[in-house]
Structure formats: structure tokens, C-alpha cells
Amino acid sequence: MDTVTLEDARRVIAAAEAKAAEIGQPMNIAVADAGGNLVSHVRMDGAWLGSIDISINKAFTSRAFDIQTKDLGDNAQPGNQFYGIHASNHGRIMIFAGGLPLSRDGQVVGSIGVSGGSGEQDQSVAEAGAAAL
Amino acid sequence: MDTVTLEDARRVIAAAEAKAAEIGQPMNIAVADAGGNLVSHVRMDGAWLGSIDISINKAFTSRAFDIQTKDLGDNAQPGNQFYGIHASNHGRIMIFAGGLPLSRDGQVVGSIGVSGGSGEQDQSVAEAGAAAL
Amino acid sequence: MDTVTLEDARRVIAAAEAKAAEIGQPMNIAVADAGGNLVSHVRMDGAWLGSIDISINKAFTSRAFDIQTKDLGDNAQPGNQFYGIHASNHGRIMIFAGGLPLSRDGQVVGSIGVSGGSGEQDQSVAEAGAAAL
Amino acid sequence: MDTVTLEDARRVIAAAEAKAAEIGQPMNIAVADAGGNLVSHVRMDGAWLGSIDISINKAFTSRAFDIQTKDLGDNAQPGNQFYGIHASNHGRIMIFAGGLPLSRDGQVVGSIGVSGGSGEQDQSVAEAGAAAL
Structure with a gap:
């Protein structure tokens, strides 16, 4: 099972x-790594305190189901599966935007979770991070 | 109290x-058994990590209310009872598909919970398991 | 990161x-696997209900610190580090006996947790399981 | 309220x-910052999974009581206050070694928590970090 290293995590976070x-x-x-366990977290100065937990758990969720949290969110609305x-x-x-699996050679090796702005902002920052793996 | 044995659970899981x-x-x-307590769990290679907890709790829920989780889900939508x-x-x-009571001679003796795919997939795998009791 | 498969887990459990x-x-x-996540659990007929949680968490603990739970227990007594x-x-x-890391080629690839008897019994059963990896 | 910045946290962690x-x-x-909230966390490759939670909570504890966790531990033994x-x-x-307040100009502005080795190792690494503030 391939998994992200701390060096990978730092490149993604940067x-x-x-x-x-x-x-x-x-x-x-x-x-988070391939086991869903936290590798690294940063809170930028001035970022919301309530988003510490959310960012860590968006990362967990994306690896737990190998899915973007916004796509899981679509499936998790009232009436949906x-x-x-x-x-x-x-x-x-x-179950809202900002969590993405991190893949290498077609395999999920970890995940990123971002929280601190609108859903659209969280998503765009997470995508920029994921692109750096 | 009639209840599933480990041997029953293994046949259902197989x-x-x-x-x-x-x-x-x-x-x-x-x-789970007639007391709602876990008898056995398996995670097939490659199955979602987040579904460990969900499968165990779908089994608990089905025995807790002697109902399929998808039927409980219908009743648990916003506005419903x-x-x-x-x-x-x-x-x-x-409260979503994949949990079923296990019955013998008209009595609930345990339950099965399945998680790892779409609601439809979880349900069909749980039904195949339940049919083997 | 090498990790136990479901087939490995079944051999250990057997x-x-x-x-x-x-x-x-x-x-x-x-x-549990290399990420500390549950791969499989069985409760033998007549085993204690309260030991479901304990067996799963002994497995988690052994992988979480790459240590036998009885050795962690020695270090976790009042006055110890x-x-x-x-x-x-x-x-x-x-922090009591019954959890062991599972190693292959000198690397921890998972863990086993056993609960249902005295500390000595739990330990001997866990050792028998670990020897089968 | 003077508090550590992300830049401070990174220097301490390095x-x-x-x-x-x-x-x-x-x-x-x-x-953690002056509010006891996480600023940054890193897990070095190969470090214990169970120490993620412990490192974050050692940092919380040190700021929560403005005390080293090893000193709190002395007071938290059976029979003590x-x-x-x-x-x-x-x-x-x-309540064991590895958490230290971070002070600037005689004021606690945050804290560091370290977990992954013996109590003595955790303490020495935390002290090296704190000295860099």
C-alpha cells in the first residue's frame, strides 16, 4: 500500500x-495518509478555529470513502442514497466541499482537507494542493 | 432467546x-446477534475504511428496530415521523440501505449490515447474506 | 507500506x-491492518459482550504504538512514564494483556487483539494467532 | 493577546x-496557540499513529494549565492533589512528559506537545522545540 510521506504532505500543503x-x-x-491518519496540519494566521477539526475530518472522509467530500455531500442530501x-x-x-483524495499511479495514497472559507474557496484550495502531489 | 451463532454469521457473511x-x-x-451485539465483521480487501463503522452500525440499527435500514430511512427523512x-x-x-434483520421461524434472531458501494449494491449484498441464514 | 490482507486476518483468527x-x-x-483499521472480528459463542470493543481496541492500540498491550500496560501504571x-x-x-503487533520481514503490518478471559489467557490466544501470520 | 503565529510554530517544529x-x-x-487551539502538527515518517492525538493533546494540556505535562503528571498520581x-x-x-508552555516576555503565548518515544525522549524534543521560539 503506497502512502504519502511527510515530505509529500508538506509539498501539498505549500x-x-x-x-x-x-x-x-x-x-x-x-x-492524511493511506490509512486515513493525519500526517500534517497547518492553520494559517487568522483562519477559523472551528475549521481545525473540519479540515482534519474532511481529509479523513475523503480517504475513508475514496471520494471528494462535495460529491459525497451530493449523495448525502435528504432523500438521497x-x-x-x-x-x-x-x-x-x-459532507461539504473541501476534501479530496490524493492519488498516485491510479491509487489513492492519502487525502487533503481544507476549511476556512466558502465551499467554493475550500474546494479550489484543496484542488491546488492535490495538484502538487 | 434464539440467536445467530458464529457459525450462522459465517454462513451469512460467506x-x-x-x-x-x-x-x-x-x-x-x-x-449482529439477537442482542444487537457484533458477532463477526469482515472487510474485503480494498473496501472503504469509512464503511467499517457503518456496516457494524447498520447491523445494530436493523436489530435495534427490527427493520431494514432503508425502510427506517424512508421514515427518517425531514418531515417524516x-x-x-x-x-x-x-x-x-x-438510515440508509444495507441493513436487514435476520429471521428464523418468524422471529428476529440477529441482523446483517453491509457497506462499501451504492445503496443498491449494499442492499443486494445484504439480501444475499440474509438469504443464507 | 505492507499490510495484512483479509486472508491473512482469517489465518490469524483461525x-x-x-x-x-x-x-x-x-x-x-x-x-487490524497497518493503518490501525479493523480487518476482521469474530466473537466465539458464549464470549463476553464487553470484550467486543476491547478486542478491537487492543488491536488498535498494538498498531498505534507498535507494542504489546501488556508491555504498554507496564509503562502505564501509576508512577510510570x-x-x-x-x-x-x-x-x-x-493497557492490559491481549494485543500484539503482527510483523512480516521485520515490519509491523497489522495487529491482533484478544479479549474474553484472564490476561494470561488473552495473551496466549493472541500469541497463537500472531504465530500464524 | 500575544500568541504564536504559524511562522513561530514552524520554527518550533523544525x-x-x-x-x-x-x-x-x-x-x-x-x-497550540494562546487559546489552546492547534496551529500546526507534523507526524514524521514512521512515528506512532497513536501519538497523533497525544501530541495535540499534550500541547492543549500545557496551555490549558500553563504547566509542563510532566509536572502536571506528578500532581495527578493516585493520592496527589x-x-x-x-x-x-x-x-x-x-499527564505524562512531552508538553511544554511556550513563553515570550514572561507570558505564555502557546504550547508544544511531543509524542513518539520514551517520556525522556519526548521531553527532550519538546524542550528543543520550545527553545527555538
């Missing part, structure tokens, strides 16, 4: 931070 | 695994 | 069950 | 990492 700085929105950024999934895994499932 | 292999989707499969039930039981109530 | 049968004490037996560690990781740290 | 590398023991290292404190704060209180 790219995400650069994007957050570019759009002027301080963010919490977390990277995974409605209620946010009650599972002891509060660690986040 | 049938569920065979169905999961047939449809090409690795699954987490759990069987059990909306909010997913907040009870310390996060153990799952 | 060996542990055989030992439990030999000593006449029904057990809960759990195997890790006293209080049982309050960490949201109640998942077990 | 010094702690250098010490961990020097003693050959991979560590989890966390820095704070025995039982590890049951408070929802499992976030760590």
Missing part, C-alpha cells in the same frame, strides 16, 4: 497555502 | 462476500 | 480460535 | 524535528 494567499482567505489545511452518513464514524464524516 | 465478488464491489459485512433518529444511540443509527 | 478452544475459553478476536495514556485516543487505548 | 532526527526517534509534534484530572476535558488532558 501549494494549498499559496492558493489561499492568492485568493486572500486564510485556511486550515490537513493531509447516503443521507444520514454524517452521523457515522463518531462525527468524523464531513 | 454468501454476502460471494455476491459482492460477483458484482465486483468490495464490501464491509457485519452480523422518525426524522432525527440518527442523532440517537450515540451515532449508531444508520 | 489459529487464535483453535487455541481458545484448546484452553476452553471463548474469545473475541480482532485483526506513560501513566494516563489510557485517557487518549477517545477511549481506544487498552 | 527545531523539534532536528532534535528527533538527532536522537533517531520519529515523533509527532504539535503547537490533581488525581483524576485526566478524566476531564473530554479526554484531552495528558
